[in-house]
Amino acid sequence: xxxxxxxxxxxxxxxxxxxxxxxxxxxxxxxxxxxxxxxxxxxxxxxxxxxxxxxxxxxxxxxxxxxxxxxxxxxxxxxxxxxxxxxxxxxxxxxxxxxxxxxxxxxxxxxxxxxxxxxxxxxxxxxxxxxxxxxxxxxxxxxxxxxxxxxxxxxxxxxxxxxxxxxxxxxxxxxxxxxxxxxxxxxxxxxxxxxxxxxxxxxxxxxxxxxxxx
Numbered sequence: 001x002x003x004x005x006x007x008x009x010x011x012x013x014x015x016x017x018x019x020x021x022x023x024x025x026x027x028x029x030x031x032x033x034x035x036x037x038x039x040x041x042x043x044x045x046x047x048x049x050x051x052x053x054x055x056x057x058x059x060x061x062x063x064x065x066x067x068x069x070x071x072x073x074x075x076x077x078x079x080x081x082x083x084x085x086x087x088x089x090x091x092x093x094x095x096x097x098x099x100x101x102x103x104x105x106x107x108x109x110x111x112x113x114x115x116x117x118x119x120x121x122x123x124x125x126x127x128x129x130x131x132x133x134x135x136x137x138x139x140x141x142x143x144x145x146x147x148x149x150x151x152x153x154x155x156x157x158x159x160x161x162x163x164x165x166x167x168x169x170x171x172x173x174x175x176x177x178x179x180x181x182x183x184x185x186x187x188x189x190x191x192x193x194x195x196x197x198x199x200x201x202x203x204x205x206x207x208x209x210x211x212x213x214x
Contacts, residue, residue, distance in 0.1 A: 028159070030208065031072035031132045034063060035117060035139030035146055037101045038077065040094035041168070046087035049140060049168045050181035056100035059138045059166035062201045063101055071208075072130050075101070075109045076117045078145065115148035124156065134159035136204055138166030143188045150192050160196025163204055164189050 037056055040046045066073040079095055080088040088095040097103045110123045117123050127135070135158050137150050146167050154160050169188070172179045189198050199207070 028133050030134045032066045032136045035076045036078045037098050040087040041140050049170045052168045055168035058201045075103045081113050115145045116152045117149040118152045136161045138163040140168050142167040142169040142185045154195040162198045163201045165200050
């Protein structure tokens, strides 16, 4: 199956479920960060994760709600610069953003080369320009770029929400011990609760909508 043939038929009904637009003019100014949802993390890619399609589906639902209701959103794309890089190689289709959360022409995109999405990028500049106070983070991998970006965002003074069901990771090895992806995912999310909130995507949508009707 080619990456281009992967698609979702999810119908997002944020407006019907949660009420009026959450354009953030009255509530806390919030931006969505979609981190590294790229082809190499999916089946057939060079570094596949565990259940990336399920996470991408939830990320798509969240992204569509931000699009439909005027919320700030930024795609973050990792491009590996190391000469011995095995995935996300510059110019390779594996580094492209996955079709499930396709980047639309005109939408902001940040290119990064490190796990921390703020490091040597214009992400902070964009968020300051929009006067963003809070970031919602989704993407891959939970234990690496999601974790690094969430911690950096908190250190920079942003309120942080990690959308737990929009993130994915993979099995890790420590010595002779294999740590299952589910355990890696939950351990890192548990730690991130010290830096902000960890919530499901539908809970985040409901929270943002509720702030607009107070």
